[in-house]
Amino acid sequence: MDVVEVLPELHMFRFRIGQAYLWRDGDELTLIDAGGAHDGPAIIAAVRDLGFRPEQVRRIVLTHGHPDHTGAAAELAARCGAGISAHRLDAPVVRGEAEAAPPVLLDWERPLFEHALTVPPAPPAPVDRELADGDVLPFGGGARVVAAPGHTDGSIGIHLPGHGVLFTGDAVAGHEGRAILGVFNTDRARALESFHRLAALDCETACFGHGDPLTAGAGRLLRASADRHAVLEVEHGGTLPGA
Template sequence: METPAPRRLAPDLWHLPFPVGHVYALTLPDDGWALVDTGVPGSAPAILDALAQLGAHPADLRQIVLTHSHIDHMGSAADLVEATGARVLAGAADAPVIQGHTPELPPALTDGERPLLAQVQAGLAAAGQPPLRHVTVDTVLHDGDTLDGWGRPVHVLHVPGHTPGSIALHLPGTGTLLTGDTVGAAPGRAVLGPFNTDRAQAIASFHRMAALDGLRAVCVGHGTPLTGDATALMRQATPEKDWLHGMP
C-alpha cells in the first residue's frame, strides 16, 4: 500500500488520504500524536511512514480514536497498537464489535446504495487485504465526554445511525469536526454517508453536527474534507434526499 501524502488542514491536523477510509493525525503535547481512524487492514506501515514524514516516531503515537466499528476505520488498529503501544478509544455501543465480542450490525440499504456497496466490497476483495484483527478498547467514550491529554478542548459527540456507537470529535478552538462516516463529501458539498444501520438516526446526527457554529474543517471518512466555511456547506446539505436513487 502506498504511503499517503499528508495534507495539512489546520495547525494541529493532517489528513492522510487512503483509497478507502481516510485517517487523520493530530498533534498532542510533548511531541505526542493521535490518530482518528486507521484504514483497512494492512494500512499500518503506510500510516507509520506518513507519520514519519511529519517527524513522528512510532512511540510518539499515544491515542487512536475509532469513530466507528467498520473495517475501513478500525482495520489497522491492532497492528498500530502492537507497533506503538497507543491506547484505543471508541464509542460505547461500538466497542463490543471492535473487540470482537459482538457481530457487526448490517446496514439497512436504500436501492441507491446497493450497487455502491457491491462495488466497494468487490474492490476490497480484489485488493487482497489481510484479515481483520480485533483490538482491545482501552477507553469507552460517551456523548459529552472530553478527551484527556490533547492540550485543547475536544468534545465527543455520540452520532448514532451509521453504526449504533458512531462518534464525532469537535475541536472548537480550530473549528475542526471529525465525523467518521455520518458525513460524506461530494464535489463542493456535504452529503449523508451511505450504508447506515438506521437512516433516520443518521440524518438526525447529521443535522446535530450541522448546527455547530464556526466549522472550518469537516473531516469526513470518504471524499475530500470540507474546508473554508464548512458550517455553511453542512447547513446547505439535504441528507434526507441522499442515496435514495443512486449517487447523491
Template sequence: METSRVSDTIWMLRFPVGQAYAIRGSAGWALVDTGSAGFAADILEGLRTLGAHPGDLREIVLTHSHNDHTGSAAALAAATGARVLAGAADAPVIRGGIPETPPVLEDWERPLYDFVACSPALPLAPPCPVDRELSDGDTLDWGEEVRIIHVPGHTAGSIACHLPDSGVLFTGDTVANVGQLMLGVFNVDRKQAEASFRKQAALDVETACFGHGDPLIGGAGQALRKVAFSAPA
C-alpha cells in the same frame, strides 16, 4: 498511502478506500481512524515524515467499527503503545466479541455495497482491544479540548470529534464529501443517521474532516447546514 496537510496540526492519510487523520498536539500525536488492515507500517512511516516517532502516538480514536476504519488499529496499538478509544456501542464489535450489524440499504446503495463488500482492498479487521469506551459529552485533550459527540445511525456507536477552539469536526462516515456533500452511505438506521447529520451541522465549525472525500476547509458549518436543513440529507 498519500499524506496531505489540512491545517498546521492536522494531516489526512488517504488510503485506496477511505482515510484517517493524524493530529499533532502539545503532548503527542493522535489518530482518528486507521484505514483497513495492512496499513500500519505506512502510517508509521507517514508519521515519521512528520517528525513523530512511534512512541509519540498517544491515542487512536475510532469513529466507528467498520473495517476500513479499524483495520490497522491493533497493529498500530501494538507498535506504539497508543490507547484505543471508540464509541461504547461499537467497542464490542471492534474487540471481536460480536458481529457487525449489517446496514439497511437503500435500493440505489445495493450495487455499490456489493462491490465494496467484495473488494480485496477491504480485508477483515483483526480484533483490537479498546482501552476506553466513549460516550456523548466525553472530552479528550489534544492540546485543546476535544468533545465527543454520539452520532448513531451509520453504526450504533458512531462518534464524531469536535474541537471547538479551532472549529474542526471529524465526522467519520456519518457525512461524506464524495462528489457532493451528503449523508454517509450504508447506514444501520437512516433516520438516526439523518438526525446525527443535523446534530453535527448545528455546530460552529470551519473545517470538517470526513471518512470519505476531501475535507472542507473554511465555511464547513454553513455548508453542512445547507445540506442538513434545506433538503433531505
C-alpha cells in the same frame, strides 16, 4: 496511501477506501481512525516522514467499528504504545466480540457496497476507553465526543471547538466540495438526525471518513446540506444518491 496537509497541525491519510487523520499537539499525536488491516506500515511510515516517532502517537480514536476504520488499530496500538478509544456501543465490534449490524441499503447503494466488501476484516483490537456522548478527550484543546448513531449504533463525531474542527466519521461524507449524508446506514432516519446534530456544531473545517475535507465555512455548508437532505427525504424517500 496519500498524505495531505489539511491544517498545519492536521494531516489526512487517504487509503484505497476511506481515510484517517493525524492531529498534532506539540510533540503529542492523536490518530482519528486507523485505516484497513493492511494500512499499518504505511501509517507508521507517514508518521516518520512527517518528522515524528511512532511512540508519539498517544491515542487512537475510532469513529465507529467498520473495518476500513479499525483494521490497523491493533497493530498501531502495539507498535506505538497507544490507547484505543471507541464508543461503548461499537467497542464490542472493535474487540471482535460482536458482529457489526448490516446496513439497510437503498437500491443505488448496492453497487457501492459490493466494492466496499473488498475491505479485509479487521483483527480484534483492545478498547482501552469506552466513550459516551459528551466525553472530552485530552487533545486538540479538549476534543468533545458527539454521538452520531445511524451509520452504526456507536458512530461518533469528534469536535475540537477551540480549533473549529469537526471529524464526522462516516455519518457525513465529502462529495465534490460539499457534504452529503454517509452511505450504508443501519438506520437512515437516525443517520439524518445525526447529520443535523453534527451540522449544528460550530466548525470551519470538517473532516470526513470518505471524501475531501471542507476547509472553509464547513458549518454553513453542513447545515445547508442537512436541510436539503431533510427535504429530499420527504419528497423522494431517500432514493436519490448524493443530494
